[in-house]
Amino acid sequence: MTLEFIPLRQAVIGQDTTIVRALPSRQRKTIGAWCFLDHAGPVSFIAGQGLDVGPHPHIGLQTFTWMIEGSVMHSDSLGNEQLITPKQVNLMTAGYGITHSEVAPASETKMHAAQLWIALPDTHLTIPPAFEHYPELPLIHHDNLDFTVLVGQFLGKTSPVNVYSSLVGVDIASKEGASTTLNLNPDFEYGILLLEGSVMINGQPLTMQEMMASSTGLTELTLSLGANSRILLIGGTPFESSILIWWNFVGRHADELKQAREQWANHDPRFADVLSYQGERLTAPAFPEHIKENK
Numbered sequence: 001m002t003l004e005f006i007p008l009r010q011a012v013i014g015q016d017t018t019i020v021r022a023l024p025s026r027q028r029k030t031i032g033a034w035c036f037l038d039h040a041g042p043v044s045f046i047a048g049q050g051l052d053v054g055p056h057p058h059i060g061l062q063t064f065t066w067m068i069e070g071s072v073m074h075s076d077s078l079g080n081e082q083l084i085t086p087k088q089v090n091l092m093t094a095g096y097g098i099t100h101s102e103v104a105p106a107s108e109t110k111m112h113a114a115q116l117w118i119a120l121p122d123t124h125l126t127i128p129p130a131f132e133h134y135p136e137l138p139l140i141h142h143d144n145l146d147f148t149v150l151v152g153q154f155l156g157k158t159s160p161v162n163v164y165s166s167l168v169g170v171d172i173a174s175k176e177g178a179s180t181t182l183n184l185n186p187d188f189e190y191g192i193l194l195l196e197g198s199v200m201i202n203g204q205p206l207t208m209q210e211m212m213a214s215s216t217g218l219t220e221l222t223l224s225l226g227a228n229s230r231i232l233l234i235g236g237t238p239f240e241s242s243i244l245i246w247w248n249f250v251g252r253h254a255d256e257l258k259q260a261r262e263q264w265a266n267h268d269p270r271f272a273d274v275l276s277y278q279g280e281r282l283t284a285p286a287f288p289e290h291i292k293e294n295k
């Protein structure tokens with residue numbers, strides 16, 4: 001079984017927050033239904049200069065936020081206002097359409113988080129929007145490592161996070177250096193991102209500049225984490241459909257995305273306002289003339 005090591009790229013979100021993006025990449029568009037993976041921080045900043053992503057729309061996906069350090073206020077067009085703090089998950093189901101903003105509180109000076117998108121399957125692509133906050137996730141101490149089951153089942157525990165595909169997401173953290181061999185589901189493809197510290201996967205180091213990705217058929221992996229290290233393991237059954245991602249939209253065809261862009265630009269009620277946000281909403285970029293639909 002070959003493990004791929006795929007380089008990450010940098011991107012800027014909000015006013016001026018630099019993150020690394022692991023998905024999608026030229027090499028890998030999805031891992032299961034996971035179709036987007038940003039790693040923000042760990043970073044310290046002057047109070048008042050943290051994350052500030054103004055109101056913007058989403059369709060066809062769930063946004064999944066895992067907070068490791070710091071805090072961010074989520075506000076959306078359904079009227080939800082939810083502060084997310086360490087060891088918590090925010091799950092926003094965009095479905096047919098939602099608008100949200102994400103802003104660090106004025107007194108906040110730190111951030112370390114992963115934000116992922118989960119593509120909704122064809123059967124749930126346009127479900128009504130929803131938002132759920134999970135203040136506590138199942139925690140397992142095994143082989144001197146702390147496993148938090150973010151999504152799906154792992155080591156006999158099940159996450160309460162509500163998803164629509166066979167998926168797994170696990171945060172694995174060490175205090176002292178520790179090794180473990182994980183039993184994996186051969187029906188899943190997997191990805192691993194190093195969030196802090198150091199890790200070896202089957203004896204090969206994974207750096208902060210790359211993500212490991214596997215295809216299906218993998219039954220186990222041996223991980224060795226250095227002291228004070230943390231990784232994110234994601235996986236799932238290969239996504240059933242060929243998806244199209246543009247800006248903040250996930251769909252199947254260019255027309256759907258183009259229509260959503262026009263509705264956002266025209267203040268269509270599909271995307272209501274985030275009433276609590278002080279400031280301008282984001283402007284959609286021009287729709288590309290040629291968008292690649294892979295059939």
Ligand code: MN
Binds near residue numbers: 056058063100248
């Ligand atoms: Mn968003």
